[in-house]
Amino acid sequence: MIQVNNLSKTYNGTTVLKIDNLEIKKGESFGLVGNNGAGKTTFFSLLLDLIQPSTGNIVNNDIQVNTSENWKPFTASFLDESFLIGYLTPEEYFYFIGDLRGQNKADVDALLATHEEFFNGEILKNKKYLRDLSKGNQKKVGIIATLIGNPEVIILDEPFANLDPTTQFRLKKIIKDLADNPEVTVLVSSHDLLHTVEVSDRIVALHKGEVVKDIQTSEETLKELELFFAV
């Protein structure tokens, strides 16, 4: 589904990301781990064509992302709060995204109804604009918005950060359900090794912009990762 070729990103002579070859298969649940500055967000930004690669390219479903925009209809993402429109209410935001993804109000309402539990009664009909919600609640809105319109590729940067324990638990279930769908490729990055191991069937660890581990998740994966990061 996603093919990375000789990709690198350099700022003022410092290489912050260098991935020679990486293939993510359709239906895979892909976890990206690494310390601050390892290049996780840079990789996702490149994948979403928000920054330009210094060399190489990324191909998403046979579409090279920095030359064509045709990857947009089937790719959904939430990197940070700058993906939210602060002056809208959560409902308006969902409908706006729905409009852009060809979903009518009823479609969106149906999707929201299935995630009522995840919202925990704090999102919908709360008479608050997105800018006035807490960080955690903003995140909930952003994550659910990526599910609108049945995208084939879902990209979530640090989805577990700022969420309360119950919501983290529920989010894991949502991601696992997505991962079970062979049509959906999920990419998740996290600082939390345990969460990532639980939701991903493949984990890649980045260190200073390079791939240092690439493992199919198994019983020993968490130990292996803990050993690697415990320096």
Added chain:
Amino acid sequence: MIQKFLYLEWKAFFRSASFATNLALKILMGFVAVYFILIFLAVGVGAFYILKKMNLDPIVTVNQFMIYYVLMDLIIRLLLQKIPVMNIRPMLIFPIKKSTIVHFSLGKTVLSFFNLVHAFFLIPFCVVLIIEGYDVLSVVLWYTAIFSLLFINNFLNILLSNKDNLFAIFLAIAAVLGGLHYYGLFNITEITAPFFNAIFNTYWAFAIPVLALIALYYVTFQYFKKNLYLDAGLSNKHDVAKTEELTWLNQFGTIGTFLKNDIKLIKRNKRSKTTVGLSVMFLFYGFLFFTNSIEAYNNPVMHIFAGIFVSGGFLITFGQFVPSWDSAYYQLMMTQNIPYKGYLSSKWWLMVIATIVTTTIASFYLYFGIHVYLTIVVGAIYNIGVNSHLVLLGGAYTKTPIDLSSGKGAFGDKKAFNVKTMLISIPQLGLPVLLYWFGSKFGNPNIGLALVAGVGIIGFAFKEKAFSVIEKIYKSEKYATIAAYKQKG
């Protein structure tokens, strides 16, 4: 302690984003600042002699209109002067007395531009009074009293901030008083002038505003000290949100989706509301031209200039910041399946609708004759046909993130200044003036108007072409724009 605060202020000032512009621009702004200071000085010095020449007693005349001066000052403050409360937050947890914090933040507002600017008018005026042989003590006491009144405004504004629409209420009061005065129904100055005259003529009346100022400072101080909590005075105000569906816009497809968003954007953010307020002021700009009150404006070629401004206030103030209005969530827009054309069309329609509405409201200019209103209508045609494309084109190069929650910057953003936008803005005003001049020189004013309108219609015919050019620029500037919007001022 105050020393440490001053140190922080110094850093905040010199590290603010607006200082990070290039040297040439700083020099240019320096010139502009000097120019305005000189103008104020000239008014301050000249006021005395001009009034004298008109056979009016300068001090009596100034005292008579002082009530309007003070009222306008309060209105401008309510609209623009922001109270810096946010920087207080980090101080709360340090071992600093609350009263010190409050005294400092209140003291800081005293140095605000809105207070200092009056000195440029009042000091020269007072110096001239003294030179002309008025009693020195009287002048000094008068000066003290007037400045106390202006500082009362300063603290009133602090107490009244966070209360919406007060500005409009005060503006309405000023307008009603002015109107009643103009038509001779009721003259507020008859009541207030004796008070201001008393300040000048007696040695005791000045104490009234001074004591009032001291009392008000005390009240403000107590109020702030009592509210120095995160959930009280320092809280961010949360609006009660109402979901609006605006379903009637659904029939317009993609454009409708964006229009819905734009309408909400304008309604729910401070910055955009200020912009709309500003464009309403443009609507009345024409009075300066058509009442023949300013000599330099009193020629027909300048009138077309007014026509552009009167009908295009919103187009100019809003349009120049497309796409910066969406800067806060530009990354989202760039990852969604968004046709640039639909996005641009929605902004274009918004400007066109606003221009038509403005032109309709501007029909009160018919009072000055059909030709004046025709000028405005022609200005509107040119705005829709040509300027709407030009502002969108200029906006594509404008990479200034907009802080929607702050009203500041609506009067022109320093960082938004760049050569390309400047060049693009020349034909916005220059071309119609030139066309009109050409037409009226070699024919008559109506031919001039027809020429301007004709170019507007031609521009309208090239809408598709213009959009595809702008779209290309958007695409080529994409990464630079994303990077620029990430940097928060």
